[in-house]
Amino acid sequence: MHLGLDSSTQSLKGIIIDPANGTIVHQTSVNFAADLPDYPAAFSPSGDPLEKHADPRLWLAALDLLFTRMVESGAPLSQIKGIGGSGQQHGSVYLTGAADSVLANLDPGQSLVDQIAPVLSRATAPIWMDSSTGSQCAEIGAAVGARLQTDTGSPAIERFTGAQIRKFYQQDPNAYAATARIHLVSSFMASVLTGSHAPIDHGDGAGMNLLNLHTLQWDPEICAATAPGLLEKLPATASARSVAGTLSPYFVTKYGFTPETRVAVWTGDNPASLVGTGAIRPGLAVISLGTSDTFFAVLDPYRTDPDGCGHVFGNPAGGFMCLACFKNGSLARERIRDLTGVDWKFFDATAFEETQSGNGGRLALPWFEAEITPPVLVPGLRANFDFDAAPPAVRIRAVIEAQILSMRTHSRWIGDFDTIRVTGGASRSAGILQTLANVFQARVETIAVQDSAALGAAMIAAHAVSGHTFESLAAAFAPAVHTTAPDPSTAQAYAAALEAFLTLETEARN
Numbered sequence: 276m277h278l279g280l281d282s283s284t285q286s287l288k289g290i291i292i293d294p295a296n297g298t299i300v301h302q303t304s305v306n307f308a309a310d311l312p313d314y315p316a317a318f319s320p321s322g323d324p325l326e327k328h329a330d331p332r333l334w335l336a337a338l339d340l341l342f343t344r345m346v347e348s349g350a351p352l353s354q355i356k357g358i359g360g361s362g363q364q365h366g367s368v369y370l371t372g373a374a375d376s377v378l379a380n381l382d383p384g385q386s387l388v389d390q391i392a393p394v395l396s397r398a399t400a401p402i403w404m405d406s407s408t409g410s411q412c413a414e415i416g417a418a419v420g421a422r423l424q425t426d427t428g429s430p431a432i433e434r435f436t437g438a439q440i441r442k443f444y445q446q447d448p449n450a451y452a453a454t455a456r457i458h459l460v461s462s463f464m465a466s467v468l469t470g471s472h473a474p475i476d477h478g479d480g481a482g483m484n485l486l487n488l489h490t491l492q493w494d495p496e497i498c499a500a501t502a503p504g505l506l507e508k509l510p511a512t513a514s515a516r517s518v519a520g521t522l523s524p525y526f527v528t529k530y531g532f533t534p535e536t537r538v539a540v541w542t543g544d545n546p547a548s549l550v551g552t553g554a555i556r557p558g559l560a561v562i563s564l565g566t567s568d569t570f571f572a573v574l575d576p577y578r579t580d581p582d583g584c585g586h587v588f589g590n591p592a593g594g595f596m597c598l599a600c601f602k603n604g605s606l607a608r609e610r611i612r613d614l615t616g617v618d619w620k621f622f623d624a625t626a627f628e629e630t631q632s633g634n635g636g637r638l639a640l641p642w643f644e645a646e647i648t649p650p651v652l653v654p655g656l657r658a659n660f661d662f663d664a665a666p667p668a669v670r671i672r673a674v675i676e677a678q679i680l681s682m683r684t685h686s687r688w689i690g691d692f693d694t695i696r697v698t699g700g701a702s703r704s705a706g707i708l709q710t711l712a713n714v715f716q717a718r719v720e721t722i723a724v725q726d727s728a729a730l731g732a733a734m735i736a737a738h739a740v741s742g743h744t745f746e747s748l749a750a751a752f753a754p755a756v757h758t759t760a761p762d763p764s765t766a767q768a769y770a771a772a773l774e775a776f777l778t779l780e781t782e783a784r785n
């Protein structure tokens with residue numbers, strides 16, 4: 276059996292798969308807000324609303340809690356051969372030189388938090404929701420020039436780890452100097468599990484503006500332009516198809532894993548979702564409706580986004596994937612549901628039955644937070660009608676259609692697709708699935724598991740540790756279980772809606 280973990284923005288999820296039988300054996304999760312309210316998952320240490328950090332102790336406490344829950348519910352931890360994982364992308368964890376011996380000698384009698392917190396050289400971890408590094412991006416972009424995008428897959432991006440590291444170096448040079456290792460959330464979690472510094476894979480590593488996609492190594496010139504001595508502080512790079520190490524005795528003693536359990540190199544949540552949705556070959560696009568909404572697909576050879584919003588990441592199965600990320604995803608849907616005061620049944624289905632495709636031209640850009648795609652730093656809802664006076668169903672369709680039309684517009688550089696796999700919490704909504712099919716005029720498929728990042732992480736472990744092929748794993752765990760066909764009679768309404776969307780977006784950005 277193989278365990279996949281997904282350390283995301285709002286939760287830590289675990290899923291155990293049995294590849295021999297093609298079965299999902301166990302699923303558990305820890306919800307950060309409900310279960311660990313003492314450690315904030317997204318806050319601003321300075322009060323700047325563009326700044327978003329997490330308390331890294333959260334991820335450690337969640338790991339102990341998740342395994343405790345798994346033991347309590349009888350999960351077969353002693354039968355796990357391999358553990359894989361994914362992390363929210365771009366977030367970074369800063370450790371002193373003392374981390375090496377602390378990680379190697381974890382005492383099962385104490386918690387992970389108590390032992391690892393003292394070796395954090397930075398108390399907080401900037402995460403992907405952070406948009407506060409505009410000046411650092413300008414500096415890195417000016418120093419490196421156009422090859423930053425062609426070689427790393429993205430121009431200088433606010434939430435990417437390079438700009439975040441530069442900000443830390445500028446604001447707290449002493450703490451930066453005291454930092455011996457900088458990990459991503461993914462490689463940090465793998466390091467805790469193995470008891471030694473784990474590598475960063477090419478999927479998550481490409482979200483740092485530091486990895487040269489031609490050499491698959493850290494780019495020395497770009498690292499030097501980002502912060503002094505950075506190259507020496509980064510872990511090694513590795514393929515997600517390799518093993519990081521064996522499981523630390525801490526977890527063997529405390530939770531009943533066997534000492535032979537091996538830990539695969541972790542990756543980012545989007546690359547893991549690519550695997551978990553079975554989209555590791557060209558031709559199939561994925562829309563992940565999570566805290567962020569993302570649109571991604573394999574593209575080999577890769578191309579970069581001419582508008583400078585999108586990214587290229589490593590595909591855990593080899594080669595590359597292209598991605599567009601929208602920050603106002605499920606949090607915006609939750610805000611609109613709260614504002615309209617409806618229940619999820621109304622939000623997911625009734626609202627779409629009570630309104631027409633195209634919503635009579637009414638659209639609302641839900642930029643409750645600074646947006647990533649397109650880049651918008653001043654938050655706020657932007658509607659082209661009297662939003663507050665409209666009935667709930669009209670307001671809901673206005674937001675969902677704006678989200679989907681934005682995806683349509685800003686994913687064009689990746690390509691046009693006949694079939695799109697949809698995953699994440701909001702893929703339960705019949706109204707959203709039908710609107711996606713109609714806006715893209717594509718077949719929309721869902722798979723049985725909504726947590727495709729955790730599933731993908733388990734599949735990566737089954738591949739890296741036990742040699743199962745990605746094709747056989749996708750056939751067993753990610754077949755399409757439901758298909759929504761596009762309604763061709765809506766194509767004209769959405770062609771008009773796209774024009775209205777572009778007008779509204781252009782006005783809102785000026």
Ligand code: XUL
Nearest residue numbers: 363364403544567569600
């Ligand atoms: C991708 C991105 C988000 C996070 C969410 O570039 O920033 O999708 O990975 O966890």
